[in-house]
Amino acid sequence: MKKFGLIVNPKNSDALKISHEIINYLKDKIQLVLTQELVNHLDSANDRKDIKFVRLDQFDSEDLELVITVGGDGTILRTLHNCNVKIFGINAGVVGFLTEVHIQNAVESLKRILDEDYSIDKRVRLNISLNDRILEPATNEAVIHTAEIAKMRLYDIQVNGVQAQTVRADGIIISTPTGSTSYAMSVGGPILDPRVDAFIIVPIAPFKLSARPLVVPSLSTITIKILGPKRNSVLVIDGQAEYKITPNDVLTFTRSEKFAEFIRFEPNFYRLIEEKLSGQ
Numbered sequence: 001m002k003k004f005g006l007i008v009n010p011k012n013s014d015a016l017k018i019s020h021e022i023i024n025y026l027k028d029k030i031q032l033v034l035t036q037e038l039v040n041h042l043d044s045a046n047d048r049k050d051i052k053f054v055r056l057d058q059f060d061s062e063d064l065e066l067v068i069t070v071g072g073d074g075t076i077l078r079t080l081h082n083c084n085v086k087i088f089g090i091n092a093g094v095v096g097f098l099t100e101v102h103i104q105n106a107v108e109s110l111k112r113i114l115d116e117d118y119s120i121d122k123r124v125r126l127n128i129s130l131n132d133r134i135l136e137p138a139t140n141e142a143v144i145h146t147a148e149i150a151k152m153r154l155y156d157i158q159v160n161g162v163q164a165q166t167v168r169a170d171g172i173i174i175s176t177p178t179g180s181t182s183y184a185m186s187v188g189g190p191i192l193d194p195r196v197d198a199f200i201i202v203p204i205a206p207f208k209l210s211a212r213p214l215v216v217p218s219l220s221t222i223t224i225k226i227l228g229p230k231r232n233s234v235l236v237i238d239g240q241a242e243y244k245i246t247p248n249d250v251l252t253f254t255r256s257e258k259f260a261e262f263i264r265f266e267p268n269f270y271r272l273i274e275e276k277l278s279g280q
Helices: 015-027 036-041 056-062 072-078 104-112 268-276
Strands: 003-008 031-033 052-055 066-071 086-092 119-123 126-130 141-148 154-158 162-169 170-175 198-206 214-217 223-229 233-237 241-245 248-257 260-264
Touching: 003 015, 003 036, 003 056, 003 072, 003 241, 015 031, 015 036, 015 066, 015 086, 031 036, 031 056, 036 052, 052 056, 056 072, 066 072, 072 086, 072 260, 086 104, 126 141, 126 233, 141 198, 141 248, 154 170, 154 198, 154 214, 162 170, 162 214, 170 223
Parallel strands: 003 031, 003 066, 031 052, 066 086, 086 260
Antiparallel strands: 119 260, 126 248, 141 170, 141 233, 154 162, 154 223, 170 198, 198 214, 223 248, 233 241
């Protein structure tokens, strides 16, 4: 029997409402694993029958075929930070760039999932190390930002051991093609087709007219150091994990061997851009 996970944003009332329909449709057809935080949101003991509940950080040990997420991009990124499995995203958020269907089409789309009538969209991820410590991989981006408001830092950026830029700025974004439509885009970075095998380095509010976003091959090794006075910065990975960075620290970014995998029915990146970013 197939075994699916279901992760729902419990703060989203629309996501919780459609999750009941999803559970009722699937629970007699497959094995369902839900996050522990959903226990109190189900209507009755009957709804919870034959369903396993575990913490999100235990999902990776459940040998799941795929995970259904109901929420927005944040729900997907939170899932990917806890388990490496195929994702089918149902959008109950605002933009939902990583999701595949809206909640209105959620239940009817599950038949195609059960029939395996879909394709897999593999997205490159970013490995991150802080000195000798390996951190969580990023699906969207890693953001290095000043820890104090209105206090710029001087960043030394190297690509394959060669200095690429020295720039004073509020921060630096290292983005995957997937993240090129997120924070990197909002500060002037280019949009990359996810099939482009590259990363983007984008300064945030640089105090230098010549400072521009850089697109580098994904096989590059990107190294960033903080120069100047001993002021701390913050590293944020996909908006999910946060680490303090000091001037003595060295951050290294490389391509991950693990991909993020998304279930798609009719993948069309350019139509998606038009739908999500046109403002219509």
